[in-house]
Amino acid sequence: MSKAPPRVYVPRPREVRPPGEGGAPLNPEQRAAAEHGEGPLLIIAGAGTGKTRTLVHRVAHLIARGAAPERILLLTFTRRAAQEMLARAERLVGSASHRVAGGTFHATAHRLLRRFGPAAGIASDFTIMDQGDAEDLMQLSRAVLGLAEKKQRFPKKETLHAIYSRHVNTEYTVERILAEEYPQFAERLGDIGRVFADYTERKAQRNLVDYDDLLLFWSAILEQAPTLADKIAALYDHILVDEYQDTNVLQARILRGMCRAHKNVTAVGDDAQSIYSFRGASFRNILDFPTDFEGTTIVTLEQNYRSTQAILDTTNEVIARAAERFSKRLWTARGGGEKPWLVACQDERAQTRFVADRVLELHEAGTALSEIAVLVRAGYMTADLEIELTARGIPFEKWGGIKFLEAAHVKDVLAFLRLLENPRDEVSWYRVLLLLPGIGDVTARSAIEHIAASGWDPTSLAGFTPPPKAREAHTRLAALLAALVAAPSLDLGAEIGHIRRLYDDLLRERYDDAEPRLNDLEQLQTIAASHADRAAFLSSIALEPPAATRDLAQGGATEDDVLVLSTVHSAKGKEWDVVFVLWAADGFFPLARATEDPAELEEERRLMYVAMTRARNELLVTYPLHAYPSRYTADYSLDQLSRFIDRGVRETMQRVVVGPENEPAAPPAPTGPTPTVDLRAILRGRFGV
DNA sequence: GCTATGCCGTTTTTT
DNA sequence: ACGGCATAGC
Numbered sequence: 109m110s111k112a113p114p115r116v117y118v119p120r121p122r123e124v125r126p127p128g129e130g131g132a133p134l135n136p137e138q139r140a141a142a143e144h145g146e147g148p149l150l151i152i153a154g155a156g157t158g159k160t161r162t163l164v165h166r167v168a169h170l171i172a173r174g175a176a177p178e179r180i181l182l183l184t185f186t187r188r189a190a191q192e193m194l195a196r197a198e199r200l201v202g203s204a205s206h207r208v209a210g211g212t213f214h215a216t217a218h219r220l221l222r223r224f225g226p227a228a229g230i231a232s233d234f235t236i237m238d239q240g241d242a243e244d245l246m247q248l249s250r251a252v253l254g255l256a257e258k259k260q261r262f263p264k265k266e267t268l269h270a271i272y273s274r275h276v277n278t279e280y281t282v283e284r285i286l287a288e289e290y291p292q293f294a295e296r297l298g299d300i301g302r303v304f305a306d307y308t309e310r311k312a313q314r315n316l317v318d319y320d321d322l323l324l325f326w327s328a329i330l331e332q333a334p335t336l337a338d339k340i341a342a343l344y345d346h347i348l349v350d351e352y353q354d355t356n357v358l359q360a361r362i363l364r365g366m367c368r369a370h371k372n373v374t375a376v377g378d379d380a381q382s383i384y385s386f387r388g389a390s391f392r393n394i395l396d397f398p399t400d401f402e403g404t405t406i407v408t409l410e411q412n413y414r415s416t417q418a419i420l421d422t423t424n425e426v427i428a429r430a431a432e433r434f435s436k437r438l439w440t441a442r443g444g445g446e447k448p449w450l451v452a453c454q455d456e457r458a459q460t461r462f463v464a465d466r467v468l469e470l471h472e473a474g475t476a477l478s479e480i481a482v483l484v485r486a487g488y489m490t491a492d493l494e495i496e497l498t499a500r501g502i503p504f505e506k507w508g509g510i511k512f513l514e515a516a517h518v519k520d521v522l523a524f525l526r527l528l529e530n531p532r533d534e535v536s537w538y539r540v541l542l543l544l545p546g547i548g549d550v551t552a553r554s555a556i557e558h559i560a561a562s563g564w565d566p567t568s569l570a571g572f573t574p575p576p577k578a579r580e581a582h583t584r585l586a587a588l589l590a591a592l593v594a595a596p597s598l599d600l601g602a603e604i605g606h607i608r609r610l611y612d613d614l615l616r617e618r619y620d621d622a623e624p625r626l627n628d629l630e631q632l633q634t635i636a637a638s639h640a641d642r643a644a645f646l647s648s649i650a651l652e653p654p655a656a657t658r659d660l661a662q663g664g665a666t667e668d669d670v671l672v673l674s675t676v677h678s679a680k681g682k683e684w685d686v687v688f689v690l691w692a693a694d695g696f697f698p699l700a701r702a703t704e705d706p707a708e709l710e711e712e713r714r715l716m717y718v719a720m721t722r723a724r725n726e727l728l729v730t731y732p733l734h735a736y737p738s739r740y741t742a743d744y745s746l747d748q749l750s751r752f753i754d755r756g757v758r759e760t761m762q763r764v765v766v767g768p769e770n771e772p773a774a775p776p777a778p779t780g781p782t783p784t785v786d787l788r789a790i791l792r793g794r795f796g797v
Numbered sequence: 798g799c800t801a802t803g804c805c806g807t808t809t810t811t812t
Numbered sequence: 813a814c815g816g817c818a819t820a821g822c
Contacts, residue, residue: 185811185812186811186812187811187812212812213812214812215812238812239811239812319811319812320812322812323812354811383810384810384811386809386810386811387810387811387812485809485810486808486809486810487808487809487810488808488809545800545801546800546801547800548799548800548801549799549800550798550799550800551799551800575799575800577800650812651812675809675810676810677809677810677811678810678811699809699810701809702809711810715810
């Protein structure tokens with residue numbers, strides 16, 4: 109019986125790979141795209157075909173031809189793509205690209221709305237709600253309308269918001285969305301419509317704007333306010349859109365509006381990588397582009413520069429079975445390479461250990477941790493691995509999944525800031541009031557009524573009489589608000605300091621493990637201090653929340669060689685030397701809930717394709733032979749490899765089985781849950797045994 | 798009537 | 813770990 113202790117991470121110096129933007133010349137297709145003159149251009153670009161590089165070269169070309177950098181607008185759907193593109197433009201073009209305008213659709217809408225909103229009936233000091241805020245407000249509308257009782261089935265706030273958002277982004281009628289996706293609520297159409305009407309009105313009165321409004325208002329100005337539309341469209345001579353397959357009809361509408369004066373629009377995309385249909389994105393947008401923009405030139409990029417031929421053999425096979433797509437088959441000059449591994453693991457523990465061991469082997473053999481990524485379908489699927497990595501001291505960074513700003517305690521402190529910024533922000537008042545011991549749903553509501561009656565003056569809270577149990581907390585809160593309102597010029601760090609004098613106490617009462625939360629608040633305070641003022645800070649975190657929480661097992665704050673754990677969605681557009689794809693089992697990837705609907709299943713397939721095509725040199729796909737989809741469900745075993753890894757795909761891979769032989773892990777018990785955390789392994793790791 | 802508390806069931810993906 | 817929900821407790 110082998111009882112070898114688990115390998116542990118030992119840092120080693122890493123050589124820095126120079127970013128190769130200049131490098132090899134563009135191939136003929138890339139060059140044709142980059143040097144295209146006036147008029148609409150559509151670039152269909154397969155994974156790893158140098159799509160962003162081509163786009164960036166196109167920007168350089170336009171500038172070299174005399175275009176004013178600040179009159180070029182680069183748009184993307186995700187923040188990560190926006191950052192990547194702008195950074196690469198800067199590397200190639202130098203400082204001129206500083207002035208290239210760009211960002212996500214939402215961030216760009218935000219900028220324009222601050223500037224042109226007042227002329228269109230949107231006060232410029234609006235507050236942006238993130239998804240959680242929007243859901244909370246939806247809940248408020250639902251409650252006000254008396255639809256919160258549970259007598260009848262009625263969609264909960266998340267569902268209501270999802271329906272609303274889908275309506276805005278796809279432009280389908282609510283009726284159609286209900287019929288197709290929520291038939292169980294179809295007969296509640298009238299009530300749902302009333303909630304949406306109230307929600308809309310409430311936003312207007314409270315000076316709030318949700319994510320969908322940002323796009324909606326932008327498109328509405330372009331289409332219904334000709335004078336303003338001319339001004340806005342006149343800001344840019346060239347518009348370039350990356351990841352076009354991820355845009356929705358509303359964004360396409362915006363694009364048409366922005367190009368009303370000229371037709372200098374370039375869109376880049378890959379229908380095979382369309383993975384945001386849940387947000388209303390449709391690769392129909394790509395198919396329709398030539399119709400939307402008459403005289404479109406189409407360029408197709410098929411030469412892949414990223415992956416070895418062995419990896420492409422596998423990924424081509426995966427996507428070849430997609431039902432509907434632009435036909436293209438990627439090829440590469442990077443012949444050979446090792447066939448991708450298909451790794452069957454005894455169970456989740458075996459999968460976790462396999463990944464951790466292999467990562468360390470690679471690292472010892474000279475691969476930087478930052479050149480390795482572990483991809484999963486959903487954020488929670490890395491939970492076990494995160495514990496193991498921490499135990500072994502392997503530094504990692506998590507992309508996607510639960511975010512810093514979604515933590516309840518962070519949202520609490522932000523709620524204080526928000527109501528100071530916008531005292532009409534009912535959602536934030538509600539949240540803050542509920543924090544006070546002795547105040548619940550009903551008292552909070554009546555306190556808000558009191559404040560509203562005093563014209564939304566924060567200090568008017570002092571005049572509200574709370575129930576006796578809440579007296580002390582109420583007095584403290586009123587005093588805090590009075591102090592903050594009296595000192596409007598206080599800097600943001602100090603302001604948060606004041607808030608924390610009250611809030612930290614509440615937090616300590618509420619949670620047993622207050623420490624990590626207090627640390628988060630420290631971090632929030634630091635981030636806040638780097639912003640000009642409260643308004644700038646609140647907008648910036650709504651649109652660009654701090655990147656991945658960096659989980660540094662080693663504690664060194666300046667660590668930069670870290671392993672990336674990411675959802676497939678967050679990994680889009682990135683590449684690594686070595687990529688692990690975990691949980692390639694039916695029910696997990698594809699997710700069980702997506703297997704009913706053919707369209708969703710197709711999207712899952714594209715997701716698998718996106719995941720695998722992130723790899724340059726080595727691809728390892730793992731799946732557990734036995735798993736417990738939920739720790740509340742009793743024994744559930746599956747030996748089902750993901751349906752996407754079918755026979756044809758398997759022939760392009762090499763198979764291994766990883767059993768429990770390295771450690772006598774208990775075989776899955778026939779009854780009762782299996783521990784998903786190995787406490788002894790953690791202890792061993794911690795003490796470096 | 799209102800709040801606190803404990804239990805249940807649940808976790809897709811992003812702006 | 814977290815929200816929703818039912819019930820106990822004030």
